Amino acid sequence: MSKKILGLSVATLLSCSSLLSAKEIKIGAVMPMSGPLAAYGQVTDLGVKLAHKLQPKLKNGDTIKIVLLDNKGDKVETANATTRLISSDKVVAILGALTSSNTAQTIAIADKKEIPVIAAVATGDKLTAKREFANRVCFSNAFQGEVVANYAISKGYKTAVVVVDQAQVYSLGLAKAFQKKFKSKGGKILKKIKITSGDKDFKAVVSQIKQINPDFMFLPLYHPEASMIARQSKQLGLDKPMFSGDGVANQTFIDLGGNAVEGYMFTDFFDYSNPPSKTSADFVAFHTKETGEKEMNSFTALGADTYNVLIAAMNRCEDPTNSICINKEIKKTTNFDGVSGKITIDKDGNATRSAVIKEIKNGKAVFKAIVNP
Amino acid sequence: MDILTFMQQMVNGFSLGSMYALIAIGYTMVYGVLRLINFAHGDIMMVGAFLAYTFMAVFNLPFPLTVLLAVTLSAALGMLMDKIAYKPLREAPKISLLITAIGISFFLENAFTVFVGGVPRAFPVPSYMEQIFTVANVTFSVSSITVPLVTLILLLGILYVLYKTKYGMAIRALSFDIKTVNLMGIDANMIISLVFALGSALAAVGGIFWAVNYPSVEPMMGVLVGLKAFAAAVVGGIGSVTGAVLGGFIIGFTEVVVIAFFPEMGGYKDAFAFVFLILVLLFKPTGIMGEDLEKSRF
Numbered sequence: 182m183s184k185k186i187l188g189l190s191v192a193t194l195l196s197c198s199s200l201l202s203a204k205e206i207k208i209g210a211v212m213p214m215s216g217p218l219a220a221y222g223q224v225t226d227l228g229v230k231l232a233h234k235l236q237p238k239l240k241n242g243d244t245i246k247i248v249l250l251d252n253k254g255d256k257v258e259t260a261n262a263t264t265r266l267i268s269s270d271k272v273v274a275i276l277g278a279l280t281s282s283n284t285a286q287t288i289a290i291a292d293k294k295e296i297p298v299i300a301a302v303a304t305g306d307k308l309t310a311k312r313e314f315a316n317r318v319c320f321s322n323a324f325q326g327e328v329v330a331n332y333a334i335s336k337g338y339k340t341a342v343v344v345v346d347q348a349q350v351y352s353l354g355l356a357k358a359f360q361k362k363f364k365s366k367g368g369k370i371l372k373k374i375k376i377t378s379g380d381k382d383f384k385a386v387v388s389q390i391k392q393i394n395p396d397f398m399f400l401p402l403y404h405p406e407a408s409m410i411a412r413q414s415k416q417l418g419l420d421k422p423m424f425s426g427d428g429v430a431n432q433t434f435i436d437l438g439g440n441a442v443e444g445y446m447f448t449d450f451f452d453y454s455n456p457p458s459k460t461s462a463d464f465v466a467f468h469t470k471e472t473g474e475k476e477m478n479s480f481t482a483l484g485a486d487t488y489n490v491l492i493a494a495m496n497r498c499e500d501p502t503n504s505i506c507i508n509k510e511i512k513k514t515t516n517f518d519g520v521s522g523k524i525t526i527d528k529d530g531n532a533t534r535s536a537v538i539k540e541i542k543n544g545k546a547v548f549k550a551i552v553n554p
Numbered sequence: 555m556d557i558l559t560f561m562q563q564m565v566n567g568f569s570l571g572s573m574y575a576l577i578a579i580g581y582t583m584v585y586g587v588l589r590l591i592n593f594a595h596g597d598i599m600m601v602g603a604f605l606a607y608t609f610m611a612v613f614n615l616p617f618p619l620t621v622l623l624a625v626t627l628s629a630a631l632g633m634l635m636d637k638i639a640y641k642p643l644r645e646a647p648k649i650s651l652l653i654t655a656i657g658i659s660f661f662l663e664n665a666f667t668v669f670v671g672g673v674p675r676a677f678p679v680p681s682y683m684e685q686i687f688t689v690a691n692v693t694f695s696v697s698s699i700t701v702p703l704v705t706l707i708l709l710l711g712i713l714y715v716l717y718k719t720k721y722g723m724a725i726r727a728l729s730f731d732i733k734t735v736n737l738m739g740i741d742a743n744m745i746i747s748l749v750f751a752l753g754s755a756l757a758a759v760g761g762i763f764w765a766v767n768y769p770s771v772e773p774m775m776g777v778l779v780g781l782k783a784f785a786a787a788v789v790g791g792i793g794s795v796t797g798a799v800l801g802g803f804i805i806g807f808t809e810v811v812v813i814a815f816f817p818e819m820g821g822y823k824d825a826f827a828f829v830f831l832i833l834v835l836l837f838k839p840t841g842i843m844g845e846d847l848e849k850s851r852f
Contacts, residue, residue: 217672347821374813375821379778381768384566384698385813386820392559405674409768416686416695417562436676437770 203242206502208491209266210249211259211277211287218254221279221480225301228484228520229276231468236489240496252278259286267294273495273502274299276487281305281351288315297508299491301483302450304427306354309530314504316511316530318486318519320554322351325426325448326358328536328552329399334366338397338422341368342390344410346402347375355401355426371395376406383410384417391419398423404434408442415441422446430479435544445541451521452537452548453477464520479537482521490514490524522551561692563814564807569698569767571806572705576760577783578790578798579712580753586729586793587749590651594635594658595757596780600773601662602628602758603677603765604670610678617680625758632754633747641743644732659780666773677769701763708756709799715752716795725749729793778824785831791844800843804830 210229213222226249238244248270250262259278263286266272274297278287284303291298292314300308300317304325309315333341341363346352360370371393374386387410390398398421400407407429414423425447435442453476456462464485468477494510495501514526525533535553539546577599584592605624609615615623639654685696716722724745727735736742764779765771782805790801808830809823819826834841 345821372817374817375819377821377824379774380823381764381770381775382566382570382809384570385563385810386817388559388562388566389813389817391562392556405770409770412769416684417693418686418688433673437674439676439769 203238203244205244205246206239206495207246207248207270207272208488209263209270209272209275209277210247211252211262211266211275211283212249212279213254213283214249214251216254218280221302222251222254224478225279225480225484227468227472228301228481228486229488231464231471231481232485232488232520234471235464235467236492239492239501241501243501245492248272252283254280254283256283256286259283260290263287263290267291267296272296273504274491274507276301276484276491279303281308284308288312291315295508296504297491297511299487299511301487302480305350312530314508314530316490316508316526316532318490318521318524318526318532318534319450319483320534320536321531322354322426323358324533324554325536326355326360326401327362328448328538329424329426330359330362330366330368332538332550332552333363333397333399333422333424334368336397336422339368340371340395341397341399342371342393342395343373343399344386344390344402345373345375346378346406348377348379349403351403351426351428352401356399359399359401376402378403378406380406381409383413386410387413387417387419390414390421391417395421397421400425401428403428404431404437408434408437411438411445412441430539430546435541435546438541440544442541443543446549447539447546448552449479449537449539449546450534451479451482452539453479453482455537455548455551457522457535457551458518460518461520461522479521482519486517486519486521486524489519490517490526493517558691559814561690563810565692565694565698567807567810568702568803569806570809571803572702572799573760573763573767573802574779574783574786574805575705575799575802576708576756576763577779578786578802579709579795580757581784581787582790582792582795582798583712583725583749583753585787587725587732587746588640588651589648590640590655591784591792592753593652593655593780593784594639594662595753596776596783597659597662598628598632598635598754598776599757599761599764599779600666600771600776601631602754602761603771603775604666604773605758606762606765607675607677607771611675617683621759621762624762625755628758628761629751629755632750632757635754636747636750641746663773663777670773672772672774674770674772677765677771679766679769683766697763697766701767704759704763705799705802708759709795712752712756712795721745721748782824782827785827788841789830789834791841794841794843797841797843801841804842 212226252259252262278284281303284300288298292312297314302319304322306321343356345356407425423445429447430449494507497510498506512528517524522535533554535551538549540549580595606620609620639658643651683697724740732742786801786805787798790797805827812823812826813820
């Protein structure tokens with residue numbers, strides 16, 4: 182009897198205190214902090230952490246706690262981490278899990294439990310299809326392809342050759358989007374050449390392109406193949422504007438390509454040296470203050486934006502722990518003033534946002550233009 | 555296609571084919587004496603390239619010295635591989651040897667992944683190898699000339715060793731019957747070591763050329779190249795050194811021609827290389843230069 186009374190009074194106390202003082206809400210994060218993708222995971226997590234430091238509380242005074250789990254870049258680890266976050270940590274939303282294939286695992290599990298997911302950099306086209314609780318702040322591959330097509334047309338390039346890696350969904354998606362847009366704007370695809378990732382010898386491909394003589398080359402490839410094509414093009418005297426997606430947005434590409442990638446262009450999400458707004462500039466400054474580093478990775482900006490978009494959505498909910506409401510509000514995000522630029526998320530969870538075009542000059546990727554959708 | 559593009563593609567095919575040829579010689583020689591398809595051979599090529607990378611990028615040695623050191627060390631590695639992995643299995647069934655070879659291959663790939671990581675590294679190509687000159691609108695780089703040239707010289711060298719020296723005679727004798735050769739007072743194990751050393755040295759040369767032409771090195775670089783060189787050896791007639799070189803050129807040209815005539819099919823160029831292998835196996839199982847397996851070697 183006395184136990185019952187004690188239990189009741191404790192319960193009353195607890196419920197009263199929760200009404201009076203703020204409570205702690207948990208948000209999950211799944212990122213590769215070790216393993217082959219660790220470099221990506223760590224910079225993205227840094228963005229989430231910095232954004233949390235700037236805004237640790239909700240409007241109503243509730244504090245946010247981030248529970249970070251390492252997925253080691255592995256699909257099974259990702260699935261386990263997601264399940265743990267939902268069932269034992271009772272998180273209200275999940276940020277992550279970086280690459281498209283890992284994020285698909287997180288989304289598959291979270292969708293069933295009705296927990297919203299916000300992906301930072303997963304660009305796979307079909308990632309959010311038929312998943313009510315899937316969202317992202319980055320653009321999709323289809324959009325990247327269109328950006329490149331628009332750029333090529335605006336420069337007066339009429340004809341193009343596309344080199345597509347038939348073994349990568351990323352490459353196929355990008356190529357398809359580019360071709361569609363380029364054709365619709367009056368451009369002509371002279372040839373589509375298929376390669377397979379792992380190839381090193383592209384001299385035959387390059388000689389072929391030299392004969393076709395296009396105005397523009399679109400290479401929706403990852404850095405190992407793209408760098409080899411650039412090098413061998415230089416060797417064989419093929420000098421045409423070359424353009425890739427974010428698959429080459431890293432230093433390894435420049436290391437492998439050497440001086441052959443001078444003038445090479447690609448799309449990226451963000452450029453720290455050209456912050457698009459005051460929010461963005463402030464964040465870059467805060468990043469410099471906290472880490473001592475001047476350069477900020479674009480993944481850090483997107484990591485911060487997953488957090489910021491989520492907090493904004495939670496603030497708009499009467500009960501910030503109601504996952505269904507949070508998800509609805511995330512999908513109502515319009516013209517959000519993010520670190521990486523203006524973000525609008527549609528009802529399918531896909532972001533409409535600006536892209537950045539960069540060009541390699543003197544062995545450095547430098548900002549060239551911002552492209553709005 | 556105009557004649558210039560055709561010529562350009564021929565140059566491309568020659569340069570690619572000779573790299574396959576260099577590696578194929580090693581397959582064919584080891585097969586000749588041991589009847590073993592040494593699947594770790596492609597990884598010796600990778601090791602050769604990595605050694606050269608280390609000497610150049612880390613120790614800053616000049617390119618010719620680098621090549622010499624890398625080739626010597628790779629030859630030693632080939633001999634060591636024979637000593638540790640294949641010698642204890644001389645009397646064992648051939649399938650055990652084959653499985654061991656695959657094991658060694660995985661070991662080398664993974665050991666290098668652990669030590670150097672999976673990210674490809676840029677190979678510091680000496681600038682004179684990258685020089686380009688144009689003859690009647692056909693572009694050559696120095697390397698696309700030197701690679702076939704060196705291959706031909708090395709082929710002649712190997713043929714000389716095989717047919718004009720005492721060791722060559724021993725190698726050829728060994729390919730007929732190891733046991734009898736032992737009775738004749740020849741140290742069969744020493745001769746097998748020599749074959750591994752020669753084959754591995756050529757693979758290292760192939761690997762270094764590969765790294766010069768496609769300047770990135772990574773632990774898995776030998777896998778596909780090794781398979782294609784193996785196909786080249788079979789197409790040419792496994793057991794025949796000249797056949798291996800011919801097979802290398804055939805595979806190299808096939809890849810180039812596929813892209814030149816059917817750019818849309820370019821992604822399947824590897825498949826075309828292996829279709830050649832299947833056709834040869836169907837219609838002339840001994841390969842183009844291979845004669846009756848019981849009669850002739852090399």
